[in-house]
Amino acid sequence: MSKVTDLQGAQADIELSSVSVFGIGGTSVQLANAIGNALSVAGPAGSPAAIRDRAHTYGTTAAAFGTASEDLHKVAAGRLPEAWTGSVAECAGEAIQGVAGELLNSRTVLGKAAGLLNTWADDLAEAQAGDALAVIALQAAQQQARAQLGPADPATTKAAITAVGSRITAAQKAESCGTQTASMLNQLAAAARSELAGQGSLDPLSAVVLANLTGPGGQADSGYLLTPNELSRATQIMGTMNGTDQAAFQQLLAGAKSPDEAAYLYKALAAGHSVADVQQFDALIHGHGDDPTWLSQHLVPDLTSGTTLDSANPSQVTYMGSAVDSKGDSIYNQGGVGDCVAASTVIAQAKLDPVLMLSLTTGNTPDVPGADSADNFQQRLQKTYISNYIQGQITDGSMPYPFADGGIGPKGGAMLANQDLGTATGSTYEYVSLGNDADRQAALGRIEHSVDSGQPVPIDVFGSKEGHQMAIIGRNGNLLEIYNPWGQTSWVTEDQFVHSQLGGVTGSDMNTAGGLELPK
DSSP states (O other): OOHHHHHHHHHHHHHHHTOOBTTBOOBHHHHHHHHHHHHTSOOOOOOHHHHHHHHHHHHHHHHHHHHHHHHHHHHHHHOSOTTOOHHHHHHHHHHHHHHHHHHHHHHHHHHHHHHHHHHHHHHHHHHHHHHHHHHHHHHHHHHHHHHOOSBOOHHHHHHHHHHHHHHHHHHHHHHHHHHHHHHHHHHHHTTOOHHHHSSSSSOHHHHHHHHTOBSTTOOTTTOBSSOHHHHHHHHHHHHHSOHHHHHHHHHHHHHOSSHHHHHHHHHHHHTTOOHHHHHHHHHHHGGGTTOHHHHHHHHSOBTTOOOOOOTTSOEEOBBTTBSBOTTSOBSSOOTTSSOHHHHHHHHHHHHHOHHHHHHHHHTTOTTSTTTTOHHHHHHHHHHHHHHHHHHHHHHHTOOOTTTOOOOOOHHHHHHHIIIIIIHHHTOOEEEEEOOSHHHHHHHHHHHHHHHHHTOOEEEEEEOSSOEEEEEEEEEETTEEEEEETTTEEEEEEHHHHHTTOOHHHHTSSOOEEEEEEEEO
16 A cells, blocks of 8 residues: 555544544544554655765766767767768768767756656655654644543644545655656656667667667657657667578668668668568669668658647648648548548557558668659558458458458457567557546556657547547657557647646547557
């Protein structure tokens, strides 16, 4: 049991000690004993001074990393030895920029951690001070009760109840600030990137460059091309390859025209594709390997185009700057078909799998004029939605589209989550039912861990008459980014998720998150 629960129980005992039963009220002895139970609960634990000391250490280290990063950026920008020219200088510059980026990332992470710890120390100190004053008030009430004879004095009882209420508030504040700090520190821990890529056969310098690569196509909360899960999984896959495959993949990385091209090869491997598949993929994109903008437009859906943090004003997802095709139809929208489960899962998978996304944007004919038009992309996307929709219906044992359009049930949804997202992340997904606020609060930790590492979380929402599936694809502090297969993204607070206030995402009464597909 938590301290909050223990104190609430003690407060109830104090209230009961003053209740009249058959005209006889509680005694002052009972009141004193009940107050003793409240005093036996320990106050908020922890040392604000020790926390501030750790924050100071992080801040000092962050400043040193920042200075070193600035120096390295200057070297990479124009202070390489004159003898280093051509490809040698280019590779050296990329490597130095990568190390500088790693140092800058470390500075950012440590700086944010220092700020979080200082805030935690302040909140904890405030909670401890409030609790200490409440304990003094309780001790005084207990002394008064012990000095009294007969029935419990109403004024003393009221003072004790108020004091316990103050202790409850202090305990809640301490628990809340501790939980919030842990959540944010976990998100920062996911930013420890180079280690994830550097634990396998990839040389350390290449690992630093790939892990810290940012630019077009990067994630909403950081700009990195590769998620922590992709870095870790590709490294694990490389570690289990036979010598022939490992040499072939290393050759692909070495032959890439840019770090961006190499990153997408790494991303394709992490999505579960064989080395042979990645070779075919690279043959299609290599001609554009030195064009980061082209790569991002064709290999990852632009789900970060919106910047609004207002759930009631969702942002339209765009393709090469446009949200509609030549006929004015929304490119990403599932349209009038009830395939929201399939549509949201396909886009969540495309976010992870550049091989799939290339087939959708170009039909695997990237050099054919017009193959990547908005109209062609929209048509391929809709066909893929329908194909997955039918697979889900068949898994459910239902009549398939177009003969039936009643959506996908639990079996079909679980199958698609594991077939598409499980394959692309290396995780097994399981359905978690959310029956109340407590269930949703309990699920937050798993949601945060999943999206922080780059694993999307399908979410079912329900209203009075209908339901809908979307996908949680990102997090920024206590904000969750949700992709709606109507071709929109929205940011909601974790509090809105917990307390069934999600209607703004769909503009309907579908407020309640009733279930999730979560990686185990």
